[in-house]
Structures are given as C-alpha cells and as structure tokens.
Amino acid sequence: MNHKLLEGKRGIVFGALNEMSIAWKVAERAVEEGAIITLSNTPVAVRMGETAELGKKLNAEILPADATNVEDLDMVFSKSVEILGGKIDFVLHSIGMSPNVRKKRTYDDIDYDMLNKTLDISAISFHKMLQSAKKLDAIAEGGSIIALSYIASQRTFYGYNDMADAKALLESITRSFGYIYGREKGVRINTISQSPTLTTAGSGVKGMEDLMDFANRMSPIGNANADDCADYCIVMFSDLTRKVTMQNLYNDGGFSSMGMSLRAMKQYSNAVEENKDENGKIIYG
Numbered sequence: 001m002n003h004k005l006l007e008g009k010r011g012i013v014f015g016a017l018n019e020m021s022i023a024w025k026v027a028e029r030a031v032e033e034g035a036i037i038t039l040s041n042t043p044v045a046v047r048m049g050e051t052a053e054l055g056k057k058l059n060a061e062i063l064p065a066d067a068t069n070v071e072d073l074d075m076v077f078s079k080s081v082e083i084l085g086g087k088i089d090f091v092l093h094s095i096g097m098s099p100n101v102r103k104k105r106t107y108d109d110i111d112y113d114m115l116n117k118t119l120d121i122s123a124i125s126f127h128k129m130l131q132s133a134k135k136l137d138a139i140a141e142g143g144s145i146i147a148l149s150y151i152a153s154q155r156t157f158y159g160y161n162d163m164a165d166a167k168a169l170l171e172s173i174t175r176s177f178g179y180i181y182g183r184e185k186g187v188r189i190n191t192i193s194q195s196p197t198l199t200t201a202g203s204g205v206k207g208m209e210d211l212m213d214f215a216n217r218m219s220p221i222g223n224a225n226a227d228d229c230a231d232y233c234i235v236m237f238s239d240l241t242r243k244v245t246m247q248n249l250y251n252d253g254g255f256s257s258m259g260m261s262l263r264a265m266k267q268y269s270n271a272v273e274e275n276k277d278e279n280g281k282i283i284y285g
C-alpha cells in the first residue's frame, strides 16, 4: 500500500523497541511511503532490543539517545541532518515510561522521584526534543512533529496512574510549542491519541486486556491497532495535512465520543457485583 505520500522526505523515529512498538510500524510505513529515516532509542534499548534489526531492514542509521538528555537529542538532530542530507521533515516521539506503574505504586501512594521521572521521560522529553530541534534549526519549513497520547490525559481511567498527568502535560506542550514553532517556522505539532494497544509499554497498564476489551466494545468501529496508528501518522507527516497543528487527534474507533454502547452495557450488567479484595474489602473500581 504505497501512495508515495512521503517521497523525498526525511524523518526521525524515536521509540521503536520491538515489532509490537507503534514506532516500529510507523518506521516501516514511512519508508514504504518513500521516506528516508534515522531511528533512535535509549542505548540500553538498542543493546537489548531489536532496533538494530529494524535499522538493517529499513537501511536506517540508529542513533542511541536518552530522550531526557538534551545533549543526546542535539546529537540525534544534527547527525540526522548530516546523514539524511538535509533538514528533517517529520519526527515521531513514541516514548513513555512510568516507574510508579512499573513498581505498582497506586496514584494515592506515588513516589515523587518516580513521578519526576515519569514526567521527564514521557512528556518533558517532547519539549526537550522540540527545543533542541528549533535551536539547531533542524526542521524544514512545514515539517510535522507527532507525539503519541492517550485519552487518560483528559478523562480518568482506572490504573493509568501518573501516566495520565504525563499525557496531559504532553498535550499541553504540543499546544504551547505548536504556537511558537508554527508562527516562526511553519512547523506543525500534534498528538495522536491512540486506542489501548498491546505493546511492551501498553502491557504495563493495570488490567490492560480488560481495558482493551472495554474500549473495543464501546467503540463503534472497534479499537485502532498499531498499524492503524502508523497509517494516521503517515497522513499527518504528509503534505495532505499541512494546516493541521496544535491538535490532539483521536485514533480510537470513536471511543472518545461515546457515552455507553449496547455491547458494553450488556457486558457490564453481567458483572455489577462490587469488587472485593481477598479480605472482603470493597475496591472502588
């Protein structure tokens, strides 16, 4: 399915860890649509993960970088311009991690050092990326930058924990920086708010399979998977969306506009018993 939407464009894809990663699918689709790209992930992920395999397959150089480290990001942008032979047309930020979620700390008992890490990795890294790119003047006029979000930024979802705060900040940075970068350089910045998707980061979310099932039952056209997300990213990187900026764009089968679907209600009515722990104490679900 090649529409040559990204022919002649240069891009950077952050966050492809393995075949399940959304960034992995985006990188594949971008090259399929004619782009040349570089890939970036943490040094540890590059060593332990499968990023090198993807690099080989797509003929893309890999630039290891911690996205919370500005010097690393400066290196990724300047090297990418050098390697790809010109300014960058599109960037994908597909990065997220919460130590509080990993350590199973509940939202009313979070560790604040861990919260700082969650925010730095999952949201402030996007600001760092944008600031680094802008200072280096690494993005071409009309370039398109996307970060991936989740609806828990705007509505409460059980178990999403401090990642909800990180996503709210990510979406706010998108608007604030989108104004400045758009005004000065014509660069557009958007977030795509994706359905729950089974990936390494996704499977860290409490009750992920139930959440996916619920979202699927609530969405009139069902959950969007990683391939659907990749397609949306390609359109957003292309010239077809040159006036879209500072938006949080839902790729969720309609979930975000639903109140209650018949399928979800039927399922729900089979399980109205209060949730209790092993001591009979009610868990507020």
Ligand SMILES: NC(=O)c1ccc[n+]([C@@H]2O[C@H](COP(=O)([O-])OP(=O)(O)OC[C@H]3O[C@@H](n4cnc5c(N)ncnc54)[C@H](O)[C@@H]3O)[C@@H](O)[C@H]2O)c1
Residues within 6 Å of the ligand: 015, 016, 017, 018, 020, 021, 022, 023, 041, 042, 045, 065, 066, 067, 068, 093, 094, 095, 096, 097, 121, 148, 149, 150, 193, 194, 195, 196, 197, 198, 199, 200, 201, 202, 203
């Ligand atoms: N999976 C879902 O259900 C879902 C839904 C909506 C949004 N998202 C978002 O999509 C994005 C990609 O996640 P995914 O689901 O593909 O999972 P993933 O685990 O494949 O990707 C997360 C990536 O973040 C990278 N990362 C972590 N810390 C980093 C750091 N300090 N510097 C650079 N990279 C770092 C990891 O190495 C990994 O490649 C995340 O922002 C996630 O929150 C995921």
